[in-house]
Amino acid sequence: MSPEDITTQTNSDNSHDQPIHLPGSIQPYGVLIALNAELEIWQVSNNTTIYLDKQPQDLLGQPLSCLLATQQIAVIQQCLEKKIGSVTTFKVSITTIDGERYFDGIVHRTSNAVILELEPKNSDDEVSFLGFHGLVSEAIANLQNTTNLDEFLHLVATEYRKITAFDRVMVYRFAEDGAGSVVAEAKREDLSPLLGLHFPATDIPTPVRQLYTQCLHRFIPDLTAQAVQLIAQDANNTPVDLSWSGLRSVDPCCITYHQNMGVAAILVIALIKNQQLWGLISAHHQTPQHLSYELRKICEFLGQIVSSELGHKVIHSELDYEVRLKSLQSEFVELISQADNFIDALIKPQPSLLALVSATGAAVCLDHEITLVGATPNKEQVRELITWVDNHVSERLFSTDSLPKLYPEAINFKNTASGLLLLRISQIQRYYILWFRPEVLQTINWAGNPNTSRQTHIDGSVSLCPRTSFEKWQEIVQLTALPWKQCEIDNALALKNAIIGIVLSKAEELAKINQELERSNRELASFAYAASHDLKEPLRGIYNFSTILIEDYAQLLDEDGIDYLQTVLSLSVRMESLINSLLRLSQLGQTELHRQPTDLNELLNQVLDVINASRQQAQIHLLIPRPLPTIACDAVLVNEVFTNLIINAWKYNDKTAALIEIGSINPQELSNIPKNTSFTVFYVKDNGIGIQAHHYQTIFRLFKRLHSQEKYGGGTGAGLAISKKIVELHGGQIWVESSVGKGSTFYFTLGQ
Numbered sequence: 001m002s003p004e005d006i007t008t009q010t011n012s013d014n015s016h017d018q019p020i021h022l023p024g025s026i027q028p029y030g031v032l033i034a035l036n037a038e039l040e041i042w043q044v045s046n047n048t049t050i051y052l053d054k055q056p057q058d059l060l061g062q063p064l065s066c067l068l069a070t071q072q073i074a075v076i077q078q079c080l081e082k083k084i085g086s087v088t089t090f091k092v093s094i095t096t097i098d099g100e101r102y103f104d105g106i107v108h109r110t111s112n113a114v115i116l117e118l119e120p121k122n123s124d125d126e127v128s129f130l131g132f133h134g135l136v137s138e139a140i141a142n143l144q145n146t147t148n149l150d151e152f153l154h155l156v157a158t159e160y161r162k163i164t165a166f167d168r169v170m171v172y173r174f175a176e177d178g179a180g181s182v183v184a185e186a187k188r189e190d191l192s193p194l195l196g197l198h199f200p201a202t203d204i205p206t207p208v209r210q211l212y213t214q215c216l217h218r219f220i221p222d223l224t225a226q227a228v229q230l231i232a233q234d235a236n237n238t239p240v241d242l243s244w245s246g247l248r249s250v251d252p253c254c255i256t257y258h259q260n261m262g263v264a265a266i267l268v269i270a271l272i273k274n275q276q277l278w279g280l281i282s283a284h285h286q287t288p289q290h291l292s293y294e295l296r297k298i299c300e301f302l303g304q305i306v307s308s309e310l311g312h313k314v315i316h317s318e319l320d321y322e323v324r325l326k327s328l329q330s331e332f333v334e335l336i337s338q339a340d341n342f343i344d345a346l347i348k349p350q351p352s353l354l355a356l357v358s359a360t361g362a363a364v365c366l367d368h369e370i371t372l373v374g375a376t377p378n379k380e381q382v383r384e385l386i387t388w389v390d391n392h393v394s395e396r397l398f399s400t401d402s403l404p405k406l407y408p409e410a411i412n413f414k415n416t417a418s419g420l421l422l423l424r425i426s427q428i429q430r431y432y433i434l435w436f437r438p439e440v441l442q443t444i445n446w447a448g449n450p451n452t453s454r455q456t457h458i459d460g461s462v463s464l465c466p467r468t469s470f471e472k473w474q475e476i477v478q479l480t481a482l483p484w485k486q487c488e489i490d491n492a493l494a495l496k497n498a499i500i501g502i503v504l505s506k507a508e509e510l511a512k513i514n515q516e517l518e519r520s521n522r523e524l525a526s527f528a529y530a531a532s533h534d535l536k537e538p539l540r541g542i543y544n545f546s547t548i549l550i551e552d553y554a555q556l557l558d559e560d561g562i563d564y565l566q567t568v569l570s571l572s573v574r575m576e577s578l579i580n581s582l583l584r585l586s587q588l589g590q591t592e593l594h595r596q597p598t599d600l601n602e603l604l605n606q607v608l609d610v611i612n613a614s615r616q617q618a619q620i621h622l623l624i625p626r627p628l629p630t631i632a633c634d635a636v637l638v639n640e641v642f643t644n645l646i647i648n649a650w651k652y653n654d655k656t657a658a659l660i661e662i663g664s665i666n667p668q669e670l671s672n673i674p675k676n677t678s679f680t681v682f683y684v685k686d687n688g689i690g691i692q693a694h695h696y697q698t699i700f701r702l703f704k705r706l707h708s709q710e711k712y713g714g715g716t717g718a719g720l721a722i723s724k725k726i727v728e729l730h731g732g733q734i735w736v737e738s739s740v741g742k743g744s745t746f747y748f749t750l751g752q
C-alpha cells in the first residue's frame with residue numbers, strides 16, 4: 001500500500017523503533033530546522049553543508065537571523081500564532097558562498113517547536129498561476145462530468161497520472177472494518193494490474209491513519225536515499241515531532257516492502273470524507289522521481305477537491321445501489337406473492353434471489369428439501385451447516401464474512417461460502433434461506449524475500465518486516481468474503497417479512513377456501529342425501545307398478561311389451577342401487593368417526609363370513625400371512641372397506657381360483673408410497689385382471705367403472721369411492737398398484 005502502511009508500528013514486540021512521528025531523521029531532499037519559541041535553532045538536519053554551505057554545529061543555538069532576512073523571519077513569527085500543524089509556505093532565499101540559493105520554505109508549529117523545512121528550488125520547477133490553473137481546471141471539469149463513483153475514481157487515477165507522470169496511480173478505498181482495496185488504477189501498460197486487490201485493516205495502523213488525516217500528502221522521491229539525522233546541541237534533547245513534516249524519514253521495512261514491489265518513488269494523497277480517512281491516492285514510480293513542492297501542492301489541492309466531490313459521488317453511488325436493491329426487492333416480493341408456489345418463484349433466475357443481496361450463491365431449505373442456486377456448497381454440506389447454525393446461532397438473521405473462522409468445516413467450501421447471510425423464515429418449520437459469498441482471493445507478489453522477513457536484534461528480539469507482515473496479512477485475509485452491507489442485510493430482513501406475510505395471507509386464503517369448501521360439501525351432502533332419499537319413493541312406485549303390470553296384466557301385453565317392462569324393472573333395480581350408493585356416500589360426509597380399538601383379525605373374520613354366506617359358489621383362496629394388528633378405527637366403516645376390496649379382488653378375476661392375500665406392512669418396507677405416509681399400511685392383493693396405470697386415480701371416482709354392466713358381475717362404480725371416503729375420514733390414504741393380467745394390490749392406511 002502506501003509507504004508507511006507496513007511499518008514497525010504494527011509490531012508490538014518491536015522495541016527498537018521510534019514511534020512513527022519521532023524518527024529523528026529526515027529524507028535528504030531538503031533541510032529541516034527545528035526552532036524554539038525564541039526562534040533559535042534547536043535541532044537541524046545533518047545536511048546543511050550541502051544546501052546552505054554551513055556546518056550544522058555552527059547553526060545550533062544560533063538565532064534564525066543567521067540564515068534568513070527579517071521579512072522571512074516575520075513570516076515564521078506569524079506561524080507561532082497559528083494552530084499546531086497549520087502549514088505556511090513562503091519563498092526563501094539564502095546567501096551562501098556560492099551566491100544566492102532559493103528554497104521553498106514550509107513552516108509549521110508543533111507543541112514545543114517551530115519546524116522549518118527548506119526544499120531547494122529549481123527555476124524550472126516553478127509553476128505559474130496559469131500553469132497551475134491549466135493543470136487543475138481541466139482535471140476538475142473532467143471529474144465533475146463523471147456520473148458514477150467507479151468512473152469518477154478511475155478518472156482521478158488517470159488525472160493524477162497525467163499530472164505526476166508516475167508509472168502507476170492507484171485509488172484505495174477503506175471498508176467499514178478498515179480493510180482496503182484498490183478500486184481504481186491508471187498505469188503504464190506493461191505493468192501488471194493491482195486493481196481489485198484487498199488489504200487487511202492492520203496494514204495501516206491507527207497512528208499512520210492519524211498522520212494521513214493531519215498531513216494530506218506524503219512524498220518519498222527516492223526510497224534508496226540515505227536518511228539524514230537530526231542533530232541537536234544536547235544529545236538528550238527530546239526528539240522533534242515530525243507528524244506534519246513532509247521530509248520525515250521513511251521506515252526501513254517500508255522501504256524494503258516497496259522495493260520488493262519494484263517501486264522507487266511514492267506520492268500519497270489522503271482522501272478524507274466526513275473527517276475520516278476514506279481512502280488514498282497512491283502514485284508509484286519505478287525510478288527515483290522528484291516532484292516539486294508546488295506540483296505536490298497541486299496534487300494535494302486536487303485531492304481536497306476529490307475528497308469533497310467524493311461525498312456526493314459516494315452518497316449517490318450508495319444511494320443508487322440501495323435504490324436498486326430496494327426496487328429489486330419489491331419486484332421480487334411481488335413475483336413471489338403472485339406465484340402459486342413461492343418457493344419455485346424464489347429460485348427463478350429473474351429477478352434473482354442472488355441479486356437481492358449481491359450474493360454469488362443461495363440455498364433455499366424447506367424442512368429436508370434443499371434447493372441450490374448459483375455457486376454453493378453441496379446439499380450435504382448445506383445440511384450440515386444448517387445443523388451447526390441450529391446449535392450455535394439463535395438469531396433469525398445471521399451474517400458473517402468469515403464463516404470458516406466460526407465453523408471450521410467451511411474451509412472445505414471457502415471458495416463458495418466464506419461469507420454467509422442466513423435468514424430463518426420459520427423456526428418451527430425449518431425454513432431457511434442462505435446466501436453465500438466466496439473467499440476474496442488475493443495473490444500478491446510483494447512479499448519479498450522470506451529470508452529478510454525478520455530482523456533479529458542483538459538482544460534476541462525480533463522486529464516485523466514486510467514478509468512477516470505479508471504472512472500476517474494473508475492469514476487475516478484468507479477465509480474472508482466481502483462484508484455484507486447494512487442495506488443488503490436490510491433487504492434480506494424485508495424479504496423475510498414479505499415471505500411471512502405471503503405465507504400468512506396464503507394460509508388465511510386457504511382457511512377461507514376450506515371453510516367455503518366445507519360449507520358447500522355439507523350442502524352438497526345434504527342435497528345428495530335429500531335428493532337420493534326423495535328419489536327412492538317414486539322409484540319404488542315405478543318398481544311396484546311395473547311388478548303389478550307384469551304379474552297381473554301380462555296377458556294383455558305382447559312379448560315385446562313384457563320385455564320392455566322387464567327392462568323397466570331391472571333399470572329401476574339398478575337405479576335403486578345407484579341411489580343407495582349415493583346415499584351411502586352422502587351419509588359418510590356427515591358421519592362422525594367412532595374410533596375404538598379393533599382387532600382387525602376379528603373384523604376380517606366377520607367380513608369373510610358375510611362374503612362367504614352371500615357367495616357360496618365362490619372359489620376363493622385366502623391368505624393372511626401374518627396376524628393383523630389391533631388398531632383404533634371405526635369398525636363398521638373399516639369393515640365396509642375390506643368388504644369392497646375383497647369383493648372386487650374376487651369379482652375382477654378371470655383365474656379359475658381367485659388368490660387373495662390380506663395383510664399389513666410397515667411403510668418403510670414399501671418402495672413406492674405416497675408422501676407423508678408413516679402409518680401401518682394394509683393391503684388386499686389379488687391375482688385378477690389388473691388395472692392399467694392411467695386408471696389408478698380414476699377408479700376412485702364415484703360411478704367410475706372400467707367394465708360394462710354385464711362383465712365381471714357388474715357394479716355401481718361406487719365401492720372404491722366409498723372406500724376412499726372412509727379411509728380419508730380416518731386420515732389415511734388409499735392407492736393401487738397393478739399389473740394387467742397378473743393382478744392388483746390395493747393399499748390403504750387409517751391414520752391415527
Ligand code: ADP
Pocket residue numbers: 644648649650652686688689690691699704705706707714715716717718719720721744
Ligand atoms: P364396482 O362396483 O364397479 O366394482 P368400484 O368402485 O368398486 O366399483 O370399482 C371401480 C372399478 O375399478 C371397477 O368397475 C373395476 O373396473 C375396477 N376395479 C376395482 N377393483 C379391481 C380389481 N381388484 N381388479 C381389477 N379392477 C378393479
